[in-house]
Structures are given as C-alpha cells and as structure tokens.
Amino acid sequence: MRCFALWVVAGSGMQSIKAQIPSNGKSPAPPVADQTGGGSASGPPRAPVTDAQHRPITAGGFVPSGPSIFIDDTKQAGLSVFHHQMGTPQKKYIIETIGSGVGLLDYDHDGWLDIYLVNGSTYDAMSGKTTPPYAALFHNNHDGTFTDVAEKAGVTNGRWGIGVTVADYDNDGWPDLYVTNFGKNRLYHNNHDGTFTDVAEKAGVALGNWSTGSTWGDYDGDGRLDLFVPGYVHYDIAHPPSQDAGDVTSRFCSFRGVKTMCGPSGLKGEPDHLFHNNGDGTFTDVSEKAGVADSKSPYFGLSSLFIDVNNDGKLDLLVADDSTPNYLYVNKGDGTFEDDSYASGYALDAGGRETASMGIQTALPQ
Numbered sequence: 001m002r003c004f005a006l007w008v009v010a011g012s013g014m015q016s017i018k019a020q021i022p023s024n025g026k027s028p029a030p031p032v033a034d035q036t037g038g039g040s041a042s043g044p045p046r047a048p049v050t051d052a053q054h055r056p057i058t059a060g061g062f063v064p065s066g067p068s069i070f071i072d073d074t075k076q077a078g079l080s081v082f083h084h085q086m087g088t089p090q091k092k093y094i095i096e097t098i099g100s101g102v103g104l105l106d107y108d109h110d111g112w113l114d115i116y117l118v119n120g121s122t123y124d125a126m127s128g129k130t131t132p133p134y135a136a137l138f139h140n141n142h143d144g145t146f147t148d149v150a151e152k153a154g155v156t157n158g159r160w161g162i163g164v165t166v167a168d169y170d171n172d173g174w175p176d177l178y179v180t181n182f183g184k185n186r187l188y189h190n191n192h193d194g195t196f197t198d199v200a201e202k203a204g205v206a207l208g209n210w211s212t213g214s215t216w217g218d219y220d221g222d223g224r225l226d227l228f229v230p231g232y233v234h235y236d237i238a239h240p241p242s243q244d245a246g247d248v249t250s251r252f253c254s255f256r257g258v259k260t261m262c263g264p265s266g267l268k269g270e271p272d273h274l275f276h277n278n279g280d281g282t283f284t285d286v287s288e289k290a291g292v293a294d295s296k297s298p299y300f301g302l303s304s305l306f307i308d309v310n311n312d313g314k315l316d317l318l319v320a321d322d323s324t325p326n327y328l329y330v331n332k333g334d335g336t337f338e339d340d341s342y343a344s345g346y347a348l349d350a351g352g353r354e355t356a357s358m359g360i361q362t363a364l365p366q
C-alpha cells in the first residue's frame with residue numbers, strides 16, 4: 001500500500017538551555033541555571049561562536065577549500081531590493097516574530113516562474129506613522145533577473161503579512177493568490193493581464209485577526225478547490241502581551257540575557273476556518289459542521305496541509321500547532337472529518353509532549 005511520510009518541523013520553541021555553548025578555543029563553561037526563576041531563559045550574554053577564520057558561524061562554512069554547490073545570486077538577480085520587515089529587532093511582541101511566506105507561480109503564463117514575497121509590518125506602520133512595508137511580485141525576465149511589479153499588479157498588500165498560498169480557485173486556468181495577515185486576508189484574483197483584484201471580502205474569506213499557513217484542496221470532490229485557514233493567537237494590537245505590560249505570561253523569558261517575549265503559551269488562541277468553494281466566486285464557512293473549527297479552546301495553528309494520509313482517495317487535513325497538540329483530521333467523505341490526532345500519534349511527540357510545530361512537509365517514499 002502506498003503511504004506518505006509525514007514530518008512536522010519543530011521550530012524555535014521556548015526551551016530552556018542549561019549549558020553554555022563553548023566559544024572558540026575555550027573549554028565548555030559549566031552549566032548554569034536559568035536566570036529568571038521561571039518562564040524560560042537561555043543563560044547570560046555570550047560571545048559569538050566563530051570558525052577558524054574568526055567568522056561567525058552564521059556567515060559561512062567551515063571548509064574554505066570545499067566545492068561551492070550554491071552561489072548566492074540574490075543581488076545579481078535583482079531580488080535584493082526586497083527588504084523583509086517584521087516589527088523591530090527587539091521582538092518585544094509575539095506578532096513581530098513570525099513570518100513571512102513566499103509563493104512561486106507563473107502569474108503571466110509566459111512559462112517562467114515568478115516570485116511573490118510576503119512582507120510583515122511594524123507598530124509604526126499600523127498606526128499610520130510610517131509607510132507600511134510592501135510585498136513584492138518579482139516578474140521573471142527570462143535572463144536570470146527579476147523585476148518587482150507588485151505595485152502595477154496590485155498585490156502590495158500593505159497589511160501585516162504572514163503567509164501566501166497559490167491556487168486557481170475559480171478554474172479559469174490562471175493562478176490566484178491567498179495572502180494571510182494579521183488583520184483581513186487578501187484573495188487576489190488573477191485578471192489575466194498582469195494585474196490582480198482583491199476579492200476576499202466579496203468571496204467571504206477575509207476573516208480579521210491572525211491567520212497563518214493556509215492550504216487549498218478539494219475535500220468534497222466537486223472539482224473546486226476549498227480553503228483551510230489556521231488561526232494563531234487572538235491578538236489585540238492595542239494591548240499586546242509584553243514584559244513592560246507586566247503580563248504573567250510574558251514576564252520571565254530571556255534569550256542570552258536579553259528579555260524576550262515568551263511565545264504563545266498562556267495567550268488566547270485563534271480558531272481555524274474551512275471555507276467551501278461555492279463555484280460562483282464565493283465561499284461558505286463550514287468549519288463547525290465539518291468538525292475542524294478548533295473553536296472550543298483554540299490551539300496555536302501555524303501551518304496546514306490537505307493530503308490523503310490513508311490513501312482512500314479523499315483529502316485529509318493536517319494542522320501544525322505551536323506549543324499545543326497537532327491536528328490530523330481524517331476525511332469521512334460526507335463533508336465532515338474525524339479527529340484522529342491522538343490515535344494516529346500525530347498530536348504529540350514520542351514522549352507524549354506538545355511540540356512547537358512550525359510547518360509541515362510531505363514526501364512520497366522512495
């Protein structure tokens with residue numbers, strides 16, 4: 001029987017690291033206790049780890065004479081004009097720490113893949129003090145270079161962008177874009193002339209708080225792609241949880257001696273949404289009826305994927321949740337799903353613990 005291998009990628013969870021990382025040429029320092037007596041911490045500030053040429057380990061490899069497999073061609077390709085912005089470097093608030101996505105699509109049907117890069121935002125931009133960062137749509141010039149045409153194409157977004165998925169939801173043969181945001185999402189319909197129109201409100205898929213990694217799939221087999229949108233934290237941008245605000249959930253976290261936000265634990269989650277494609281440009285929210293709403297005590301959804309995990313021809317649904325159990329919903333074939341998260345072993349890790357799941361990757365066995 002054919003089956004899929006599944007991975008949930010565990011990301012930057014708020015784990016407590018209790019041993020110091022050895023710096024270059026020195027013996028490992030003795031383990032240290034957490035500095036804060038609660039929450040999580042990674043110990044005091046430390047010098048960067050460098051290689052034999054005194055380069056930070058993040059700046060290059062350790063084998064100068066080794067072959068170059070990949071060459072960074074970002075600048076020559078014209079892609080370095082894009083600058084991703086997600087809050088400030090201090091990362092005081094959780095909304096500044098996640099995102100953003102990328103979509104590869106041939107939006108103009110010239111046979112060459114183009115690149116859509118989602119951008120984040122800042123508190124200053126959200127309050128109108130500065131121009132918001134814009135997303136980029138890099139048109140492939142067929143010569144190894146790209147040109148940003150986002151403004152002309154009408155896909156700059158200008159909201160606090162989190163992710164993007166590409167799908168031809170209206171079966172007109174042209175790829176469309178669904179961009180998830182903090183705030184209302186965008187459904188950019190491809191107008192076939194190099195431009196897009198945001199039809200999210202009219203289509204009924206705008207939502208309004210914090211949406212993350214969406215997925216498209218025809219779960220009911222009617223020939224039209226349906227849309228699932230996970231929700232992360234129910235975020236109040238005017239009253240963000242932070243150490244300055246004295247929140248219990250945000251008081252005790254630090255990274256290398258610097259106070260940080262604590263992750264989502266203790267915050268209110270945002271429910272998930274399944275939208276059925278009505279075939280007339282509109283969608284109906286069927287989350288509750290289908291059994292995938294995650295509404296009672298919402299988990300922190302970050303990514304999702306429609307995939308047939310049991311090879312019965314019906315698309316099932318995976319949701320990667322941060323610091324909470326993951327979901328595996330098995331498609332029953334009648335418009336509803338069965339929550340098989342725990343029975344399948346997908347909800348928790350081998351030790352029975354929740355993971356900080358950040359993304360999902362699937363592959364066919366070789």
Ligand SMILES: [Ca+2]
Binds near residue numbers: 106107108109110140
């Ligand atoms: Ca193209």
Ligand SMILES: [Ca+2]
Binds near residue numbers: 167169171173175176
């Ligand atoms: Ca389309």
Ligand SMILES: [Ca+2]
Binds near residue numbers: 226
């Ligand atoms: Ca469908």
Ligand SMILES: [Ca+2]
Binds near residue numbers: 309310314315316
């Ligand atoms: Ca299935």
